[in-house]
Amino acid sequence: MAESAQLTGAGDPAAPAARRRATILDVAAAAGVSRQTVTRAINDMPGISADTKKRVLDAAGALSYRPSRFGRGLVTGGDxxxxxxxxxxxxxxxxxxxxxxxxxxxxxxxxxxxxxxxxxxxxxxxxxxxxxxxxxxxxxxxxxxxxxxxxxxxxxxxxxxxxxxxxxxxxxLDPIAAIDDLAAHLVALGTRRPVVLDASEPPMPSRRGIAMVEAFERRGLSPEVVHASVPTPEHASAVAAQVIRRTTRPDAILAFNDLMALGVLSACRHAGLDVPGDIRVAGVDGLTVGTLVAPTLTTLAVDxxxxxxxxxxxxxxxxxxxxxxxxxxxxxxxxxxxxxx
Incomplete structure (x- = not known):
């Protein structure tokens, strides 16, 4: 019975794709077009209608077809x-x-x-x-x-x-557990006025910013969220400079990423604040540059x-x-x- 089933399927255009990688001929048969038309559709070449292109791409997707680099003359030594x-x-x-x-x-x-x-x-x-x-x-x-x-x-x-x-x-990349660990650590050290420096347009925080806020809220604190529209040290430094000039300044700033945290460190240095004595700073990413600054940067590292x-x-x-x-x-x-x- 198994041999009979194999022989029966041999003439089915869709059958080869179920047993091996689909070829351009399989796609052409499934879409009811020529091999040349498949080539044009796959490579976004002119000379075919939008409907035909869509039919070919749908067939290619259904068959998990991937064009051969070698067939296109793009051999790079076999790698x-x-x-x-x-x-x-x-x-x-x-x-x-x-x-x-x-x-x-x-x-x-x-x-x-x-x-x-x-x-x-x-x-x-x-x-x-x-x-x-x-x-x-x-x-x-x-x-x-x-x-x-x-x-x-x-x-x-x-x-x-x-x-x-x-x-x-x-x-x-999931920072949730590490954010929770950081919040627990900061609260245990006595942090009471944390600020989240997010990389987003106000008033909406990013997914990462929301996680930072929620981690402190679970510990009875309500961190303020401030926003830098561009996640760079320069923008972060400018925003942090405004925040730390307040009469009641934060005692911790959690930045969206390490580069922004470096900007916060710069703002603190120019304001004459001691880190971590006056304010604690942390970032996200685990970049090597964080080990080369003084003070070295606490971070949530990506492997x-x-x-x-x-x-x-x-x-x-x-x-x-x-x-x-x-x-x-x-x-x-x-x-x-x-x-x-």
């Missing part, structure tokens, strides 16, 4: 290609993440192409070029993720720290190597057509106590 997307290489977070991903990718036999869509003036062009080269794309896509399939076809996407985005595979490990495991699974791998992973932050708190 599989990982596209890594970051949003600001000026932030040390991006190079530290990229270094971890490159190290892990090398261990797995992948080459890495890096694109910064935050600094680029032509993000769409850069992402199209990356899509043409990469077997899998990993990183911070922001609003580009929602239109990924319609713009870039079936190249698999692994999002980093995308939160509630469940449409794509991803590695989420970049662990993030890279999960991202590459998902990338390898996609590259090998493993549909059974779980599409979402979580990496928690951890509290790292240093001199500033």
């Amino acid at each position: 599989r290609q990982l596209g890594l997307v970051v949003n600001d290489l000026r932030n040390p977070y991006s190079p530290e993440l990229a270094a971890a991903v490159v190290r892990r990718a090398a261990d797995e036999g992948w080459s890495v192409s890096l694109v910064d869509i935050g600094l680029a003036g032509a993000a769409d062009r850069l992402l199209r070029s990356l899509h043409a080269q990469a077997d899998v794309v990993v990183g911070y896509l922001g609003t580009w993720a929602s239109a990924w399939e319609s713009r870039f076809g079936a190249t698999p996407l692994v999002l980093l720290d995308a939160g509630e985005d469940i449409a794509h595979a991803g590695v989420d 970049f190597d662990e993030v890279a490990r999960h991202a590459l495991e998902l990338a390898v699974a996609f590259g090998e057509g493993d549909g059974d791998v779980g599409p979402h992973r979580v990496v928690p932050h951890r509290l790292v106590l240093r001199e500033s708190a």
Whole structure:
């Protein structure tokens, strides 16, 4: 019976995709178009209608089809290609993440192409070029993720720290437990007037800012939330300078990230405040630069190597057509106590 079933399915265009990676011919048969039309649709070339393109992309998605780089003449020596997307290489977070991903990718036999869509003036062009080269794309896509399939076809996407985005595979970074540990630590030291310096437009706090507020509220405190519209040391320093000039100043400031915390340290230094004697300061990310300032920075650290490990495991699974791998992973932050708190 098993042999008969295999012979019966041999003529079914959808059957090969169930047993092996789908080919361009499978997509063409499923969409009822020619191979050339599939090529045009997948590579966003002119000469086909929007309806035809959508039909081809829908078929490609249903079959989990990924275009071959080799068929497009993009051979790079045989290594599989990982596209890594970051949003600001000026932030040390991006190079530290990229270094971890490159190290892990090398261990797995992948080459890495890096694109910064935050600094680029032509993000769409850069992402199209990356899509043409990469077997899998990993990183911070922001609003580009929602239109990924319609713009870039079936190249698999692994999002980093995308939160509630469940449409794509991803590695989420979860600071909740570490934030709670930090709040407990600060309250135990006598903190009574904490301020959360968030990276968001007022009056709405970020997801991270909300977690910080709730951690103190569980301990009977009501922290004030102040906002820096841009998560940089310069903006954070300007906001912190206003806060610490008040008659009743805070005795702790929790910044959205380490760069903003460095800005807070700068503002405190210029105001003549002792850290941590007069005020305690903490950040989030665990960047190396936090160990090089005085006082050294207390932080909620991300294990970049662990993030890279999960991202590459998902990338390898996609590259090998493993549909059974779980599409979402979580990496928690951890509290790292240093001199500033």
